[in-house]
Amino acid sequence: MSELYLIVSIAGEKVALRAADVQSVVEIENITPAPRGPNWIAGLAALRSRALTVVDSVRSLELERPEGEELPRKAAVVEHQGHLYALLVDSFEDVVEAESDPDSIPAELSRGWQRVACGMTETELGVMLVVDLGELVAGPAEKKAA
Amino acid sequence: MDDLLADFVAESREMLDALAGEIVAWEADPADRARLDAIFRFFHTVKGNCGFFDFPRLEALSHAAEDVLADVRAGRRIPDARLVDAVLAIIDRIGEMIEAIETGSEISEFGDEGLIEALTLGGDAPTTEAAAPQEKSNPGGPERSYAGPRSIRLHVDLLDRIMSGVSDMVLARNDLARRLVEMGDESGLQVPFNRLSAVLADVRDAITHTRMQRIETLFAAFPRLVRDLASELGRQVMVELESGDVELDREMIELIRDPLVHVIRNAIDHGIETPAERLAAGKREIGLLTVSARQTGNEIRIGIIDDGRGIDTERLIQKSIEAGTITAEQAEKLTPRERNALICEPGVSTAAEVTSVSGRGVGMDVVRANLERMGGSIMIDSTPGAGTRIMLNLPLTLSIVPSLTVGVGDQRFAIPRSYVEEIVRGGTEEAELAHVGGRLLVTIRGRRVPCIALGDVLRVAGQDARAAKTLVVIRLVGGDQFGIAVDEIIDHEELVVKPVAPALMKTGFYVGTTQLDDGSPILMVDISGIAREAGLIREVERVATSDSEVDADADAVNQLPVLLFTGFDGRRRAVPMSVVDRVETLDASAVQLDGDRSQVVIEGRILPLVGVDDTVEFANGTLELFRLSDGLAEITYGFKEKVDSTQVDRDLSPAEDRPYVAGVALVDGKPVDVIDCHALFARYGRIVRQGELPVCRLPGNDRWFQDFLRPLVEAAGYRVVDETDEAEADLAIASHSRGSAQEHRAGRVIWLRTSREEPPDRAGTIYRYDRDGLIGALRAANAGRGL
Numbered sequence: 013m014s015e016l017y018l019i020v021s022i023a024g025e026k027v028a029l030r031a032a033d034v035q036s037v038v039e040i041e042n043i044t045p046a047p048r049g050p051n052w053i054a055g056l057a058a059l060r061s062r063a064l065t066v067v068d069s070v071r072s073l074e075l076e077r078p079e080g081e082e083l084p085r086k087a088a089v090v091e092h093q094g095h096l097y098a099l100l101v102d103s104f105e106d107v108v109e110a111e112s113d114p115d116s117i118p119a120e121l122s123r124g125w126q127r128v129a130c131g132m133t134e135t136e137l138g139v140m141l142v143v144d145l146g147e148l149v150a151g152p153a154e155k156k157a158a
Numbered sequence: 159m160d161d162l163l164a165d166f167v168a169e170s171r172e173m174l175d176a177l178a179g180e181i182v183a184w185e186a187d188p189a190d191r192a193r194l195d196a197i198f199r200f201f202h203t204v205k206g207n208c209g210f211f212d213f214p215r216l217e218a219l220s221h222a223a224e225d226v227l228a229d230v231r232a233g234r235r236i237p238d239a240r241l242v243d244a245v246l247a248i249i250d251r252i253g254e255m256i257e258a259i260e261t262g263s264e265i266s267e268f269g270d271e272g273l274i275e276a277l278t279l280g281g282d283a284p285t286t287e288a289a290a291p292q293e294k295s296n297p298g299g300p301e302r303s304y305a306g307p308r309s310i311r312l313h314v315d316l317l318d319r320i321m322s323g324v325s326d327m328v329l330a331r332n333d334l335a336r337r338l339v340e341m342g343d344e345s346g347l348q349v350p351f352n353r354l355s356a357v358l359a360d361v362r363d364a365i366t367h368t369r370m371q372r373i374e375t376l377f378a379a380f381p382r383l384v385r386d387l388a389s390e391l392g393r394q395v396m397v398e399l400e401s402g403d404v405e406l407d408r409e410m411i412e413l414i415r416d417p418l419v420h421v422i423r424n425a426i427d428h429g430i431e432t433p434a435e436r437l438a439a440g441k442r443e444i445g446l447l448t449v450s451a452r453q454t455g456n457e458i459r460i461g462i463i464d465d466g467r468g469i470d471t472e473r474l475i476q477k478s479i480e481a482g483t484i485t486a487e488q489a490e491k492l493t494p495r496e497r498n499a500l501i502c503e504p505g506v507s508t509a510a511e512v513t514s515v516s517g518r519g520v521g522m523d524v525v526r527a528n529l530e531r532m533g534g535s536i537m538i539d540s541t542p543g544a545g546t547r548i549m550l551n552l553p554l555t556l557s558i559v560p561s562l563t564v565g566v567g568d569q570r571f572a573i574p575r576s577y578v579e580e581i582v583r584g585g586t587e588e589a590e591l592a593h594v595g596g597r598l599l600v601t602i603r604g605r606r607v608p609c610i611a612l613g614d615v616l617r618v619a620g621q622d623a624r625a626a627k628t629l630v631v632i633r634l635v636g637g638d639q640f641g642i643a644v645d646e647i648i649d650h651e652e653l654v655v656k657p658v659a660p661a662l663m664k665t666g667f668y669v670g671t672t673q674l675d676d677g678s679p680i681l682m683v684d685i686s687g688i689a690r691e692a693g694l695i696r697e698v699e700r701v702a703t704s705d706s707e708v709d710a711d712a713d714a715v716n717q718l719p720v721l722l723f724t725g726f727d728g729r730r731r732a733v734p735m736s737v738v739d740r741v742e743t744l745d746a747s748a749v750q751l752d753g754d755r756s757q758v759v760i761e762g763r764i765l766p767l768v769g770v771d772d773t774v775e776f777a778n779g780t781l782e783l784f785r786l787s788d789g790l791a792e793i794t795y796g797f798k799e800k801v802d803s804t805q806v807d808r809d810l811s812p813a814e815d816r817p818y819v820a821g822v823a824l825v826d827g828k829p830v831d832v833i834d835c836h837a838l839f840a841r842y843g844r845i846v847r848q849g850e851l852p853v854c855r856l857p858g859n860d861r862w863f864q865d866f867l868r869p870l871v872e873a874a875g876y877r878v879v880d881e882t883d884e885a886e887a888d889l890a891i892a893s894h895s896r897g898s899a900q901e902h903r904a905g906r907v908i909w910l911r912t913s914r915e916e917p918p919d920r921a922g923t924i925y926r927y928d929r930d931g932l933i934g935a936l937r938a939a940n941a942g943r944g945l
Contacts, residue, residue, distance in 0.1 A: 044678060049668075057679060064679075
């Protein structure tokens, strides 16, 4: 079980993305805004001839990002249910091999993290939270709409 | 049926092509069992297929060949050269016939017998002789060639792959184009690149059409369907089809056919009332059913709109609770649309009784299930008493959409072109702007259309909404119009639209995303979503009601929107916008001037005409008029020239004793008479309906009566029937020589004669080309009826 993980930093936390899910890591140049979209969708960007939906990971985690703060430019490109997303991350740390199978988390996390966490795994960089990409790109549940 | 036939032709051709090799091999070795089986199967299939169609000769040929080959297979006959020749001749003949079927040409019957005879054991007639005459018998006929269109069957998945590949190629090409521009002219790549572009455009075009079929082919069957259903159910239904040039995936057309037919059945059976009920409800006797289609980003929207009684939501909820679909508490919380959606729940039907057409409580649930299976959805809006609008949203597997790209603030968006009616410059003569109660209205050719600024709806900063310099006029499925103000029109483009991420789809503002030539992504807006957000979609499009008055009140308390016009007496007048149903231009022949009792005939109805006197001269032989409606009665008002739409103060100065003038308003400093609609309708308004038209019977099978006379009779305000109508007519028109008044089952009979002079024994007849005499007689008969 030597699953590879891409360790990225989101909102100051280091988390693990399954490397197999990540198509590439890119620097996003221009983002076309999507007015009236949810606030965690930063807009659209182009990757060669394909359009990416840019996800502001911080807002998707329901964490605060001060209005007007510049978005990070680094992004992990992932495909989810046929759509391409660019997950904005503060930085790429490393690609590491898992030293254990993902394990359940023994404690309650803060709300956004709780939703996207699908377990944790032991790596050479320490214990890492494994992020469920589907949840991250789906954004917070629509509680306001209810 | 044509499709079936085309399939038959295609399949037969394929088999013939495949058989070509077998035949040669069989000829070389008639004992080859595998070849023999293949040829036998061919005849068998052709014979079977012929059963579906009426091709007796084809059937006879294949049947004979099959019989003979069956004998061979059973060992009862030894295939000799003559038999092989005979079979081959029949195969050739079948090929010719199929070609003839395809091209719709005839092929001589001569020679078939000989071919069949040649198969029989003792047949002496050499095949060559049997086959020879047929070639001669068909001089000048279509040359037998194999260059005609051929077909192969492909799996749809393969086409999908090709299509998405081509889509990607287009984007890659665009990217390449941009890079070439950046490099300048020195690359030397421009010429090959252009060639590549041209080839790609061709390929894309071809691929685009491989899977597409115009939705018209689907709609074409509806008038007949509606007619049959209507007569079965005792309704009168007029159907309007609007295909919006939409092309749909072939496969999709097949999938959508049944659900669509079902929804139409429902609309006629449950929606549209019987003529008597409609009359009682103050509606036109004839129900209107509109089926329209529009293409947006990655959706096709098909709207089925009727002006019937609407959905009885109370009953629906009651039924749903009975059926255990929802609880009473849940029902409380439902939005109107969710309530209507209950009709799609299994086992729920509001029909009081089960008819052969619908009402069994199976159907709408199946419709919804079918739609959802293909990734579509259904949306139902209904207004009790006024009608129902059912929208079927279908995904579009093909993703190249003709679009308009527009700029708003510093952003760009794409609008699907199928929605775009026209583009006008706001604030000019052709499109005057008015700000009413915070809403922007634009007047285009006499129609007031609400406007929204795209920037406002999408909250994009930097758009000067009030200026509204460029307006994209949109026509929604269902006919509602509105304008979208944008800052600039950038381009018309064929865009490769891909679905947007679900999170953006959910906003309801976008249907897809695409890339411009410079590689930058752009969103395609969801026109319906925008309209809904801006409150521009009325629940259901309605016949003129007093609602519009209420709206006007809410918009501008003290201002009365009016249409300014110049009457035939040269005076300037104003008519309140809210009573104007529409402006119409009529041919002079539909107008009868008769002082205070002038009338016009519109859509088979006689309406009172005011605003004219007998001296009116028709410019170009036409009369322009307003159709005024109070929701029940209709009056037409002729005018000389339409000036403008504007607002006047509701506090009018009293008018001294002029009839039908409510008061005088000032427009640009000049007095204008504002028409007193109340007085006008009190005097002229009567609820005229088609059922009250006098009935005139004309011989149904006489071309002269139907082609020459009927228009004149209808223009005089009669409903025309023929002998098959059992009821007593008010009037009949007949040739003098035919029958008595009793036979014509009419209160009165106008007898026509063919000679100009009146023979003594035919007194009281009218020469059939005496137009004035005829019109006079028609009118006299009408007056005698006391209308």
